[in-house]
Amino acid sequence: MNAPVDKGHNAPCSNRDFDFFYRGLEREELLAQKCDGCGTLRTLPTPACGHCHSLNWSEAKLSGDAALFSYVVHHHPPLPGFPAPHPIVVADLAEGERMVGAMDGTDPASLRIGMPLKVEFLRRGDVAAFRFRPA
Amino acid sequence: MTSFSNKTAIAGYGATEFSKNSGRSELRLAVEATLSALDDAGIDPSEVDGISTYTMDNNGEQEVFRAIGGKDLKFFSRIAQGGGATCAPLQQAALAITCGVADVVVVYRAMNERSEYRFGQPMHSLPPTSDNVVFAYHGLSGLMTPAAMVGMMMRRYMHETGATELDFANYAVLARKNASTNPNAFFYGKPITVEDHQASKMIADPLRLLDCCQESDGAVAVVVVSAERAKDLKQKPVYIRAAAQGSPAGALGLTGFYRENIWPYEECAAAARQLYAQSGLSPKDLDAAIIYDHFGPSVFPGLEAYGFCAKGEAKDFVRDGNLEIGGALPINMHGGQLGEAYIHGMNGVAEAVRQLRGTAVNQVPGVRNMLVTAGSGVPTSAAILGVD
Numbered sequence: 001m002n003a004p005v006d007k008g009h010n011a012p013c014s015n016r017d018f019d020f021f022y023r024g025l026e027r028e029e030l031l032a033q034k035c036d037g038c039g040t041l042r043t044l045p046t047p048a049c050g051h052c053h054s055l056n057w058s059e060a061k062l063s064g065d066a067a068l069f070s071y072v073v074h075h076h077p078p079l080p081g082f083p084a085p086h087p088i089v090v091a092d093l094a095e096g097e098r099m100v101g102a103m104d105g106t107d108p109a110s111l112r113i114g115m116p117l118k119v120e121f122l123r124r125g126d127v128a129a130f131r132f133r134p135a
Numbered sequence: 136m137t138s139f140s141n142k143t144a145i146a147g148y149g150a151t152e153f154s155k156n157s158g159r160s161e162l163r164l165a166v167e168a169t170l171s172a173l174d175d176a177g178i179d180p181s182e183v184d185g186i187s188t189y190t191m192d193n194n195g196e197q198e199v200f201r202a203i204g205g206k207d208l209k210f211f212s213r214i215a216q217g218g219g220a221t222c223a224p225l226q227q228a229a230l231a232i233t234c235g236v237a238d239v240v241v242v243y244r245a246m247n248e249r250s251e252y253r254f255g256q257p258m259h260s261l262p263p264t265s266d267n268v269v270f271a272y273h274g275l276s277g278l279m280t281p282a283a284m285v286g287m288m289m290r291r292y293m294h295e296t297g298a299t300e301l302d303f304a305n306y307a308v309l310a311r312k313n314a315s316t317n318p319n320a321f322f323y324g325k326p327i328t329v330e331d332h333q334a335s336k337m338i339a340d341p342l343r344l345l346d347c348c349q350e351s352d353g354a355v356a357v358v359v360v361s362a363e364r365a366k367d368l369k370q371k372p373v374y375i376r377a378a379a380q381g382s383p384a385g386a387l388g389l390t391g392f393y394r395e396n397i398w399p400y401e402e403c404a405a406a407a408r409q410l411y412a413q414s415g416l417s418p419k420d421l422d423a424a425i426i427y428d429h430f431g432p433s434v435f436p437g438l439e440a441y442g443f444c445a446k447g448e449a450k451d452f453v454r455d456g457n458l459e460i461g462g463a464l465p466i467n468m469h470g471g472q473l474g475e476a477y478i479h480g481m482n483g484v485a486e487a488v489r490q491l492r493g494t495a496v497n498q499v500p501g502v503r504n505m506l507v508t509a510g511s512g513v514p515t516s517a518a519i520l521g522v523d
Contacts, residue, residue, distance in 0.1 A: 013271035015263040021272070044272060044393055070291035070397060073340035074283045079257055082277040085340065090287060090392045098393045102276035108340070113294050129275055 010126040017045045020059055025128035028121040032097060034060035043097045062099075064119025066091035066132065069098065073108040081124045089132055091117055102131035110134070139233040140413050144365035144372035145225075145520065147176025147358040148488045153321055153476030156250040157352035164354035165194040165245035166202040172356040173203075177369035178239055183358075185210035185237030187224035189479060191217055194245055210237040214380075216388065217254075218429055218510030219402070221480030222518040226378035228359035238360065244481040245354030253350055255280060266388055273390055282347060284389035285399060285430045285512050286339035292398045292436055293341060296447035300341060303432040304332035305453050307345045307473060310431060313460075314470025317496050321349055322474045346431045348472035355481035357488065373491045376504065376521045377413035381405030382514035389512050399433045399512035403440035406508075406517040411442070414519045416504060418442035421519070423490055423499045424464060424506040425483035428471040433511050438464075441506060441517070460499055468497040480509050484518075491522045 007014065009022035024031035033042045037054030043062075048055050071089040078084060086104035089111070093099055101119070103111070116135035123129065149171025151157065151164050173180050180203040186196040187210075196211040210231045214220035228240035248254060257279035258270050270279075278284060292298060311327045314320035327345060335344040365372035383405040385394030391401070411417055418441060426437045435449035443464050444452040457463040469475045469486035476482055487505045489495040504521040 011271065011275065013261055013263050013267050013274075015268050018268050018272060044269065044387075070287050070294070070392075072278075072283050072286035072290055073337070074277060074280070075337040075339060077256060077280070079277055079279055085337070086277055088276050088278045088283065088287065090291075090397065100273050100276050100278055100390070100392060104277060113291075124275075127275070131276070 009128065012127070017047050021045060022128065024059065025121065025130055030062040030064050030119050030130055031059050032062055032095070033057040041095055041097050043093070043099045063094050065094040065135065066099065066117040068111060068113055068115045068117055070113065071103065071111050087111055089117070091132060102129070104131060106133060137233070138413065139229040139375070141374045141376055142362050143229040143232045143359050144362050144374045145357045145488055146360045146365045146368045146370060146372060147172045147174070147178065148356065148485045149175055150355045150482065150485055151353050153319060153351050153353040153478065153482070155350070155352060157247055161245050161247050161251070162194045162198055162202065164247070164352070165199050165243050165356070168245060168354035168356035169199060169203055169241050169243050172241065172358045175370060176358045178358060178360070180204050181206050182239045183241050184208060185228065185231050185240030187212045187214070187227040187240060187242050189213060189217070189220040189224070189244055190215040191479070192244055192246070199243065210240065214516070216510070216514045218427060218479045219513035219515040221427065221484065221509030221516055222378055222507055223380050223509070223516035225359065225375055225484070225518050226380065226516065229375045229378055232359065232361050238364070240359045241356055242359065243354060243356040244479050246478065247352045248477065249350040249352050255282065255347070255350060269387065269390065280339065281389055282339040282342050282430065285433060286342045287392065288397050288399050288512055289432045290341055296450065298435055298450040300333070300343070301329065302435070302450040302453060303346055304329045306431045306434050307332045309458055310428065310467055310471040310473040313468050313497050314474025317470050317475060320470040320475040321351070322470065342430055342432065345473070348429050348477040351476040351478060353476050353478050353482070355478050355485050357484060371492050371522055373488050373520050373522055376416065376519040377410040378516070378518040379406045379409035379413065380514065380516045381409070386514050391512065398436045400436040400440045402513065402515040403437055403508065403511050403517070406515055407441045410506070410517055410519050416519060421464070421504050421506050422502040423468065424466045425487050425508065426466045427480050427483065427508045427510050428467060428473055429477070429510055431473050434466070437508060437511055441508065460497055465499045468495060468499060483507055487520050491520060
């Protein structure tokens with residue numbers, strides 16, 4: 001057996017396209033990829049830019065400011081670390097991209113599509129995580 | 136361009152009973168359904184030379200083939216995307232037969248989904264495949280179940296169209312009404328009311344328990360042959376008039392949130408464009424439809440994507456009774472996956488075959504052309520089936 005590789009994060013399932021995002025959360029930074037070729041931002045990581053096909057990209061820090069685009073309130077089945085009912089949102093980021101984020105800790109009844117959000121960092125067990133809060 | 140439209144036909148279908156505990160192996164379910172479909176068609180199992188199924192099916196082609204006494208398997212293919220696969224193996228069969236690669240292609244889907252594992256549970260995410268790292272990225276935020284992912288899509292749909300939970304209740308009531316007169320349905324004899332729907336527990340708000348398909352054990356198989364061969368067999372041929380897959384830009388597995396429209400819509404619309412071009416038919420030419428109902432509310436954008444009503448108007452189309460038997464577009468006469476069983480859409484293919492043969496329990500009179508769709512919110516597939 002080889003020694004475990006230190007990826008700089010404890011996210012349970014990642015690869016070399018996604019590692020930077022979880023390392024960013026360890027530093028309490030919300031990161032996206034920024035294409036070195038054309039500057040396009042992408043939140044959900046992918047190895048190449050769909051616009052200019054560049055494989056080169058840099059980490060870009062997001063403000064964490066967003067507006068609520070859609071949400072769901074998970075009730076069942078129970079999920080470890082998320083006392084139900086807990087909301088999850090799709091957020092329109094100030095930078096123009098979308099991002100999925102938790103909103104546990106906020107009353108589901110208070111959610112409104114379009115409401116302003118801000119990011120908050122927390123740990124879920126060993127894993128560095130983030131969630132949105134009302135701004 | 137070579138067309139496969141109308142050059143192949145479903146010559147037979149078979150199914151096990153649908154239950155919550157089949158009491159036997161998944162492989163046995165697959166074999167039972169396959170042998171039943173071949174018997175229905177009047178084709179000896181030794182003639183099978185092609186198999187197509189879902190990547191999520193746990194039964195190896197060679198194991199099914201061994202059990203049915205197969206001789207020479209020349210074509211075997213699998214389609215990913217869970218329930219988005221449903222109609223794609225039909226397309227695989229049509230392509231293989233039209234190109235002369237195989238002559239008798241069996242399509243099966245067999246699962247002990249209730250008694251041996253449950254899809255409704257949080258998705259597993261190891262090893263780090265390209266799909267799993269995406270699931271994990273969303274799972275970090277507690278978005279882990281198909282119901283929550285589709286619920287996210289449907290919340291936005293409600294916001295943009297004005298559709299409400301009561302609109303969604305209308306579909307659940309219809310599915311259970313159709314199931315209530317189908318002896319093969321798990322919910323045979325058990326219709327529900329709008330009040331029952333509204334009283335059912337929340338799963339992933341806005342989705343309630345009675346919006347969710349069942350967890351089921353069972354298997355369905357169909358046999359596809361050339362149209363010429365089908366005309367000489369036991370059953371009325373059910374022609375594959377069109378079959379398509381759809382995965383446009385921005386499509387992801389239940390998480391296509393990074394594009395303008397996040398409804399379970401764009402993949403269906405992409406499949407629809409191909410189906411109508413291939414077949415030369417339009418939505419008004421279709422007498423009935425099987426619209427995939429992993430979650431009943433997804434039927435609403437599905438009706439819109441396949442062109443039966445304008446975008447955002449499904450709530451009115453449903454409220455006006457169009458989906459009832461006797462309405463403009465009866466759908467899911469077997470009770471759908473809410474009412475009959477959840478066999479990843481293959482029980483819907485079987486219902487279309489029965490309707491087109493004129494042998495269904497909840498028969499729509501004079502059905503000649505039907506749409507069958509697959510899971511939405513994922514890269515999907517669909518087919519138009521018809522009889523002379």
